Amino acid sequence: MFDVHEMEVNFGPQHPSTHGVLRVILKVDGERIIDAKPVIGYLHRGTEKLFEHMNYPQCVPHTDRMDYVAAATNNLGFVEAVEKLMGITAQIPKRAQLLRVILSELQRISSHLLWLATHAIDIGAMTPFFYTFREREQVLDFFEAYCGARLTLNCMRIGGMPEDVPAGWLEDIQEFIDRFDVAIDEYENLLTNNRIWKRRTVGIGVLSPEEAIEWGITGPPLRGSGVNWDLRRALPYECYPELDFEVPLGKNGDTYDRYLVRMEEMRQCRRIIQQCIPLIRQTPAGDIKAKISRVIRPPEGEVYHSIESPKGELGYYIVSDGKSQNAYRCHVRPPSFVNLQALPAMAKGHLISDLVALIGTIDIVLGEVDR
Amino acid sequence: MSETTPPPAAPAAAPAGRTASDIKRDPLVLVAVSRDWEAVTDAKEFANEITLIVDRARIVSVCRAFKDEGFSYLVDLSGVDYSKYPGHAGPRFGVVYTLYSFNANKRVRLRTFTDENTPIPSVTDVWKTANWHERETFDMLGIQFEGHPNLERILMWEGFNGHPLRKDFPIRGIDTGARIYPEVFPPGGGPKPGSTGKDAKDVNIFQGEWNTYGTWPAAQIAGQRAAAKTQQPAAPELAAVVAETAKPTQEAPWHNPDLQLPERMKMAEKGSLKDKLFAAMAQTDCTACGWDCEGYANAIATGETKDLTLCVPGEQETEDMLKKLMSAG
Structure with a gap:
């Protein structure tokens, strides 16, 4: 046999591409x-x-700090889980639901833009970073206009929303959405048929559908392997059943397909927001809160509720003892934590430089992995 | 403000009052449960979610049965410490498995109970994804999993002494023993013996000694002093530092922040008023008063200051002792 010179190398924790x-x-x-x-x-x-x-309302700002590049979806998962625990899911007004959908789809866009920028820069393409941050900045401005914060939004409340739509907000979003399609074309021009990009991503980290399910992988990595499963479709929440969008799927389950899935997802986000804007104009202004008790004390019981966050299935498992205003136990099922677990299986046999591409393609946020 | 708020509505839809036996006959779980009917000891339903209580010893075969019946995706695995749950009887910990079936498009929750010492059979052979979930549950709650390929800590560091999500673990945290200077605090980690976390001294927050960051801590200086006695110091700067900082310790055995006030007073009882005042200080040389401990004692003794309340780390007991000494002497 060959003489194998094995060596152990520490990659990170201070490595820029981790x-x-x-x-x-x-x-x-x-x-x-x-x-x-x-x-x-x-x-x-x-x-x-x-x-x-x-107590439950105090927990919402803490959810921001888990996946800190997608705070709105973290908020959404938590408030919905508590609403399910209290049995008030059906009482949430339509306007609040649409606002939640708009915010989480904007959040998906901004999260994917950050992913694209860092993924490309990790692999060696500097330029997309400047293009994507141009649009991400505008999305963050929408968050700032809505709730005053750009990253840690704390933009949802149990039973509804904290604020009504600000004046001129929908017009600004409409204008952004109209231009955003062209912006995605620009990113794709830079990467999709780029020979270097393809050589760095095609065939790297292939996950078969069975393997992906076995590892519990969710979100774009699962769909990149061709499994048609999106929580917005499978177990819909808010007003997603009324909205028309497609779930993009990959074929080969490699890094390139996961890239294509996320790019198409951004176009679908745009489509969802496009449909929400006329719908939210039809709802009465100010109708953003369900009439619930100010003191939130859910009945005794336990729920698991999950939503489709930009990274995958974000679930909250809450146990209430029925006597206090605190959760007896609240476990978070973070998509990044579970997806990261498959990294060794994906990385085996590849080069160290491919590991950088793989960490990027899983799209982890360590705040969520470690909580 | 004045609007009357209805009480939270009962969880929607779920046909209330189904018995455990009825829930076990639910078409979603019937086939899998019927493989080993006795292994599922109880069943509950809340907010349209089915929870099956499974016998600990047979959890792997039940999980495998569910996987064979289409529950190919283990969504989540976590633990709950029921020790403070109102009205809970039986083993302390619950381990919760959330399963999902792509065909039925539904979730099922399994739960099994255990105590601190009894391991639960690992389901890593059934689903690969259970690996990290079980490690996290072990790390956070101290639940053992039998047959896990690599059951080690995942979020806390190796050697951390405690399981943070247990209900008796204090929210403020515990003193883990991790320090900057291993010469002062021996390696190995772990909280101080007998630490409960209720005493401020047990908690890994500012304790005064951190003020020595940037200068040399007492024990290290003591070691250098011993070295300086036997041989000539090489560098003149080092000699100056050693000579200056070592001086009070040579003549003042009470100059040690680990000693309690009564002990220190006993050591100084034969000394001058200045020595007694010095022994009453907190001995941290924190300089919050404007001097080091010896300097402050000197300042009081010589009448340079009349303020006896300046020792911040010594708190009330130092202040009381200073007042007592000054009124007596």
Whole structure:
């Protein structure tokens, strides 16, 4: 047999392309990865412990800090889980539902734009970063106009929304949406048929549909493997059943297909917002809150509720003892944590430089992995 | 403000009052449950979600039955510490498995109970994704999983002494023993013996000694002092620092922040008034008063200051002792 010179290499936690503080212990033979072991926990802040010690409304700002590039969807998952626990899901007014959908789709756009920028820069394409941040800045401005914050939004409340639509907000979004299609074309011009991009992504980190389900993978990585499963369609929440959109699917389950899926998802986000704007104009102004008790004390019981966050299935498992205003236990099922688990399986046999592409394609946010 | 708020409505739709046996006969779970009818000891329903309570020893075969019947996706696995749950009897921990079937498009929850010492059979052979979930549950709650290929901590660091999501773990955290200076605090980590987290000293927050960051902590200086006694210091700067900082410790055995006030007073009882005042200080040399501990004692003794309330880390007990000494002497 050949003489194999194995070596152990630390990748991160201070590596710029690990998107935060991910450490991967690599066992390599030359440049080729024999084994990879992710080491996480550097950003652990005990969010679940904190949830047990504050009442339900106080938890909402803490959800922002998990996936800090997609705060709106984090808020949405939590408030919906509590609403399900209280049995008031049906009482949420239409205007509030549409606002939630608009905010979470804008959030999906901004999250995907950040993913595209960093993914491309990791692989060596600097230019898309400047293009995507141009649009992401505008999306963040919409958040700022709605709730005053750009990243940690805290923009949803149990039973409704904190604010009505600001004046001129919908017109601005409409104008942005009209231009956004051209912007996506610009990104695709830079990458989709780019020979270097394709050589770095096609055939890298292939996941078969069965494998993806076995690893519990959700979101764009699952759909990139061709599994037609999107929580907005499968177990719909808010007013998604009334909205018309497609779930883009990949074929080969490689990094390139996952890229294509996310690009198409942005176009679908645009389409959803396009439909929401006329609908929200038809609803009465100011009707954004359900009439619920100010003190939130859900009955005894337990629920698991999940939504389709930009990264995948974001679930909240809440146990209420029926006596207090705090959750007895609140467990978060973060998509990044579960998706990251498949990294060793995807990385085996590839080069170290491909690992950078793989970390990018899973689209992890360490705040969510470690909570 | 004045609007009357209706009480939270009962969870929608669920046909209330189905018995455990009825829930087990629900078409969603019937086929899988009937493989081992006795293994499912109880069933509950809330907000249209079915929860089956499963016998601990048979959890793997039940999970495998569910997987064979289409529940190919393990959504989530987590644990709950029921020790403070009102009215809960039986083993302390619950482990919760959330399963999803793509064909039925529905979720089912399984739960099994265990205590601190009894391991639960691992389901990593059934679903690969259970690996990290079980590691997290072990890390956060200390639940053991039997047959797990690599059951080690995942979010907390190796050597952390405690399981944060247990209900008896204090929210403020515990002193883990992790420090900047291993010479002062020996390696190995873990909280101080007998630490409950209720005492401020047990908590890993500012304790005064952190003020030595940037200068040399007492024990390290003591070590250098011992070295300086036996041999000539190489660098003149080092000699100056050692000589200056070592001086009070040579003559003042009470100059040690780990000693309690009564002990320190006992050591200084034969000394001068200045020594007694010095022993009453917190001994951290924090300089919050404007001097180091010896300097402040000197300033009081010589009448340079009349303010006896300046020792911040010593708190009330130092202030009381200073007043007592000044009124006596």
